[in-house]
Structure formats: C-alpha cells, structure tokens
Amino acid sequence: MELSKLLSVGAVRVVGQLTSKKRLFQELGEMASQAYRLNAAVATDGLQERESLGPTGVGHGIALPHARLEELPGIVGVFLRLEKPLDYDSVDRQPVDLVFGLFAPKDSGVDHLKALALVSRTMRDPAICAKLRANTDPAKLHAILTEARSTQAA
Template sequence: MELSSILKPEAVKVFAAASSKKRLFQEIAEVAHTSHGFDPQSTVEALMERESLGPTGVGHGVALPHARMAGVEHVTGVFVMLEKPMDFGSVDRQPVDIAFTLFAPEEAGVEHLKALALVSRTLREQPLCTKLRANLDQTKLYAILTEAQSVQAA
C-alpha cells in the first residue's frame, strides 16, 4: 500500500485555522465531499463518533482522525495543514497543525489498519513533518507526502 493509492492531490488542503475540532472536521468533510463525493454531514458525524472514543492526536503536532463509513469503497484520505495549530487533546498536549484523515468501508479490517500504520509511520518522521510545515502549497505537500513514502519503501 502506498500513500498515492489513499490520497488524491485534490484531497490535500491548507487552512488558516480551525476554531474547534468539530469545525476542522467540517472543513475535512467539505474536502472529502469535493474529492471523494462523501456526504459532508455523515462524514462529520462519523469523525465525531470516532473521536468520542478517544482523541486521535498522536503527538508532535500530528492528528490521525479516522472513521469507517457506509458508501466508502476503499480506504481513502484527506490531508490538511493548519497555518495556526489548534488544541486537539493530543497525547503530548501539543497543538495540532497536521491532520491526515482516513476513511474506510464499514467492513474494512486489515486494509484500514495497514493504512493507519502507513500514515502513522510516515508522519512519525520529524524531518518530513518539518518539510511539510515549511511548505503551504498543496501541490508541494502532496509531492512531499508521496515522495517520502516511496523513498521509505525503497
């Protein structure tokens, strides 16, 4: 599995800020609607439901929100950079400025877990996150993400 199979260039966005987790999820839902055709309301509800089980902020300014949803055919994602980091209830209490959201079919098992592991491994690399934070151009962000994963696989 490669990031390029999960993430489309048009599913990479930069936002100035988000006033709350729900507002961020609404922004992500709009991107998911535009790039993948997902229903925005169902998307927000699925993300909020998953988040109620425990925060998906994994530390070092990174969050990995994810949800299983009806109508999703295969694991797919939305990548968002925030110019102004926000409180996300992360394990290390650091504000989040990188959010890689994954959506999976309701019955997805191993595929969903493999995608989460791939994204987590990729965004655990501090030099990569530094490079992402230095670039607020969506095309460059997509290239950095998909390039980094290709280099790791080699």
C-alpha cells in the same frame, strides 16, 4: 499499500485557522466530499463518533482522525495543514497543525489498520513533518507525503 493510492492531489489543503475540533472535522468532511464525493455530513459524523472513543491527536502537532463509513468503495485520505495550530486534546497536550484524515469502508478490516499504520509511520518522520510545515502549496504537500513512503519502501 502506498499513500499515493490513498491521497488525491485535490484532498490536500492549507487553512489559516480553525476555531474548534468540530470545525476541523467539518473541514475534513467537506474536503472528502469534494475530493471523493463522500457525503460531507456522514464523513464529519464518522470522525466525531470515532473521536468520542478517544482523541486521535498522536503528539508532536499531529492528528490522525479516522472513520469507517458505509458504502465507501475504498480507503481514502485527506490532509490539512493548519497555519495556526489548534488545541486538540492530544496525548502530549500540544496543539496540532498537521492533520491526516482517513476514511475506510465499514468492512475494510485489516486494510484500514494497514492504511492507518502507513499514515502513522509517515507522519512520525521528523524530516517529513519539517518539510510539511515549511510549505504552503497543496501540490507540494501532496508530493512530500506521497514521495516519502514510496522512496522509503524501495
């Protein structure tokens, strides 16, 4: 599994500021709708439902919200870089500025976990995060994310 297969170029965005976690999930849902033709409201609700089980802020300014949705053909991702970090109730209580949202079919089983692990490994790399924080061009952000894992896997 490679990030280049999960994340389309059109699913990467830079946003100046969002006022709440709810608004962040709405933004991720809208991105998924535009990039993958998912129902934005269903995607947003799925993220909020999963978040109610426990925060997906993993620390160091990174959040990995994810949801399992009905009638989704495969696992897809969206990436959002916030210019102004958002309070997210992360495990380290630090605000987040790098958000990788993941959407998987309800019955994806272990593939969903593998995708989440791949995203987590990528986002735990301090060099990758530094590059993401230093760039504002969505195409460049996409390249950083998709090239990172493929070069490390080789």
